[in-house]
Amino acid sequence: MGKVVLEVKDFSFRYRQTKQKAIKNISFQVEEGSFFCIIGANGSGKSTLCNALVGLIPHYFVGKMSGEVFVNGMKVEDSTIADLSAKIGLVFQNPFNQLSYTAGTVAEELAYGLGNRGVSHEEMVKKVEYVAKLMRIDHVIHKNPLELSGGQIQRVALGSTFIMEPRVLVLDECTTQLDPLGSEEIFDIVKSLNQKGITVIMVDHEMERVARCADKIMVLDGGEIVAIDIPERIFETPDIVKHRIGVPDYVKICQSLREKGYTKREIEIAEEPTIELVKEALKG
Amino acid sequence: MAKISNSFVPKDTIIEELNPMTKILAVFSLGLGTLIFPNSWLGLIIIIGLFFVAYLAKTLKDFTKIMFGFGIPITVMLMFIQGCYSPKNVTIIAEFGFLQVGLEGVLYAFKIISTLLVFLGTFYIMNKTTYTGKLVAALTNSGLPPKAGYLVLASLNVVPQMQRRMEVIQEAQGARGVEIGGGIIARIKAYIPLLGPVVMSALTDAQERGMTLETRGFGITGVKQTSYVEVTQSNLDRILKAILILFFIIVVILTVLMKLNII
Numbered sequence: 001m002g003k004v005v006l007e008v009k010d011f012s013f014r015y016r017q018t019k020q021k022a023i024k025n026i027s028f029q030v031e032e033g034s035f036f037c038i039i040g041a042n043g044s045g046k047s048t049l050c051n052a053l054v055g056l057i058p059h060y061f062v063g064k065m066s067g068e069v070f071v072n073g074m075k076v077e078d079s080t081i082a083d084l085s086a087k088i089g090l091v092f093q094n095p096f097n098q099l100s101y102t103a104g105t106v107a108e109e110l111a112y113g114l115g116n117r118g119v120s121h122e123e124m125v126k127k128v129e130y131v132a133k134l135m136r137i138d139h140v141i142h143k144n145p146l147e148l149s150g151g152q153i154q155r156v157a158l159g160s161t162f163i164m165e166p167r168v169l170v171l172d173e174c175t176t177q178l179d180p181l182g183s184e185e186i187f188d189i190v191k192s193l194n195q196k197g198i199t200v201i202m203v204d205h206e207m208e209r210v211a212r213c214a215d216k217i218m219v220l221d222g223g224e225i226v227a228i229d230i231p232e233r234i235f236e237t238p239d240i241v242k243h244r245i246g247v248p249d250y251v252k253i254c255q256s257l258r259e260k261g262y263t264k265r266e267i268e269i270a271e272e273p274t275i276e277l278v279k280e281a282l283k284g
Numbered sequence: 285m286a287k288i289s290n291s292f293v294p295k296d297t298i299i300e301e302l303n304p305m306t307k308i309l310a311v312f313s314l315g316l317g318t319l320i321f322p323n324s325w326l327g328l329i330i331i332i333g334l335f336f337v338a339y340l341a342k343t344l345k346d347f348t349k350i351m352f353g354f355g356i357p358i359t360v361m362l363m364f365i366q367g368c369y370s371p372k373n374v375t376i377i378a379e380f381g382f383l384q385v386g387l388e389g390v391l392y393a394f395k396i397i398s399t400l401l402v403f404l405g406t407f408y409i410m411n412k413t414t415y416t417g418k419l420v421a422a423l424t425n426s427g428l429p430p431k432a433g434y435l436v437l438a439s440l441n442v443v444p445q446m447q448r449r450m451e452v453i454q455e456a457q458g459a460r461g462v463e464i465g466g467g468i469i470a471r472i473k474a475y476i477p478l479l480g481p482v483v484m485s486a487l488t489d490a491q492e493r494g495m496t497l498e499t500r501g502f503g504i505t506g507v508k509q510t511s512y513v514e515v516t517q518s519n520l521d522r523i524l525k526a527i528l529i530l531f532f533i534i535v536v537i538l539t540v541l542m543k544l545n546i547i
Contacts, residue, residue, distance in 0.1 A: 060495060096489075
């Protein structure tokens, strides 16, 4: 196992206004540079967990908490959200609510967090240019963020988080409100960041994408972990659907071919191997 | 730079290039100078000067509209009230039937009008020629707490977003059969079912925006915050600031001397 960048130990949390725990005694570790996906039905505790990872729990949301969360060895409970923002960043669903509303241009929006840290103007300009290119928004850098499309605003939000130089990015259903094209653009960028060594923790309902990209998948149900494993093993488990989890179409095709005796091969979770498998089955 | 919440539109003029603090100093120095000066002549001279500044700022047309649009009705109103009914009136300069116009009231009305127009004119030019981000950056550099600066910017910028949200909710309600068009009464009625969803979504949005700000270091303390918007101070700024301060000191001295009947 590689270096652990994030560790959750016996973590539980109950919001002040609720009687039930949103998260129940969960423990897991995330390796540096990995692509870690969290899946689960609505209300399974995914967003609560994301908030806990970046320090919004316990510093922003009030409730009863037990257990510990460490990011790069830094105990979340003992750090401020601002300090944690240099280690871990969060991007969530609604692009419009991730604007600071202090900026007249995309460049100013990207630079907002750096300004709060007191970064010099020269350094700020360099970083803004670099991140704008990386997020493919350099052509709209002088535009008002409110004039952009949802997908572009989400890229601005991702850029504004990434410019703080976190080593871990938490993406809480950040493509849910986008059209398929905007969604894929965000995902391509996230994938390229992961290839640059950034650890990605992604909550997503798009199972094809999760299966394709995740190094590991964690399944949550009712605030508890029901499985953590590589995608192939997660999706070949027949019981997985009991937790209101969708299964990628490729997996369904493979399972169907196996059940009917056309193949004995392992479950495939990507397009090309599945086509090969179907071809083989047809020949047979 | 894009247009955002205020009426600023980049026009690349010498007035636009000035440091926002110079413009703020001009608003207060000229406005307060006019206010304390015993007569309206100073205000009148400044107003003529402001037309020239507006010309330099390429806003003369709009500036003229606002000055006359505000100036004419307020002049008529104050002239009538002060000229005819001021208790200071001793010297009668005109009579219209039962109405007598007093010189003291007219002069006092002129004084009020010129002061109001100097404040309005200077503020209008400042607003038209200053990018809000630059203004807040300049204020923050001058010691305004960053949180106060955020309040100024965010409250201006969040309005278009709220308007957009209202339109979306209204369209959604319209699609479900709620009457959103028609006469004034129908339109007023249409706003009532809007209130609940707009207020609730605004509260949810506020929570998420709070989360965004926190994760971008809004709560950092002990750091002098910086801005992407560069605020520079040219030699012209320094000269103008010195002139404006000197102007105000001279006005104060002249006012004291005039009040003491020395000049």
